[in-house]
Amino acid sequence: MNDKNTVIVIGLGRFGQSVCRRLVALKQEVVAVDRNMHRVEEVADIVDLAAQVDATDEEAMIKVGAKEANVAIVAIGENIEASILATSILRGLDVKHIIARAQSSLHARVLAQVGAHRVIFPERDMGIRIAENIVFPWLSEFAALPGSSYLVGSIEAKEEMWGKTLAELNFRQRYNLTVLLLERKGTKLIPSPDTVFQEGDVLTVIGEREDIDKLKSL
Structure with missing residues (x-):
């Protein structure tokens, strides 16, 4: 990857917003999207582009620039169906590197099957890290x-x-x-x-x- 990537972050809950803020601090170009306008507004002042978008709508994702992203982070929380559909759409758009957040082992397997290059478990991994x-x-x-x-x-x-x-x-x-x-x-x-x-x-x-x-x- 280049030193500066274009990263699209999908899902702007606490985890997604944290990812956005850190990427901005690391001087990456960040596109942040969520269905919830309030969440979009919370990061609008710090990222390069923030938009209210349904990540399960392929046309909407193309319009917001998903196809041009080097990296996509599917940070959607509890809506498992939306995270799977968004991951599948991103893979169909040939995004080079897709990182998806999973809620369970089954969810993780499905995400990998539909195109996630890497699957993460933020809560589990943080718990392990604190214990260690x-x-x-x-x-x-x-x-x-x-x-x-x-x-x-x-x-x-x-x-x-x-x-x-x-x-x-x-x-x-x-x-x-x-x-x-x-x-x-x-x-x-x-x-x-x-x-x-x-x-x-x-x-x-x-x-x-x-x-x-x-x-x-x-």
Whole structure:
């Protein structure tokens, strides 16, 4: 995708509005639509285009520019039929990337069948995230790699690493993590096998959550 996408957000409840505001903050071009005029008015001042549209009306979607969007986010909440129809219409308009919000596993399967490239469960995912942040407080400092269970983030070199090289530590086998970058006194470098770790070094690592937690706990 280009750095700047044209994103159409369909359904302007709390989730849809939150998506719009974040996309605007990230300097994306945003088209926001909903059947409810009051919801449309709530985001009209911040997005590029806000319109009262029935997302199950293909002609109306074409007029509002859905066909030109790089990304479509079907954020419709409880109206499962409307979310399915809107997703199907978007796929028929050849929108490159369609993200649809699901209410259940069955709903998710149907959305995938009618053309959603990605299905999300905002409430479920947020609940999981909150629970995990309680058990793993450091988790908010790491980013998940899309489509995998790997996390990427920074961790300070542990005392047992000081004065030893990457090779001497046998880092990959010892910690089951890979060091991508090392920051030392504001300077960033890609470590080699003979790089000697020092106190205060900050390592950017990639790996599974459980292995990062073990290292964090040392």
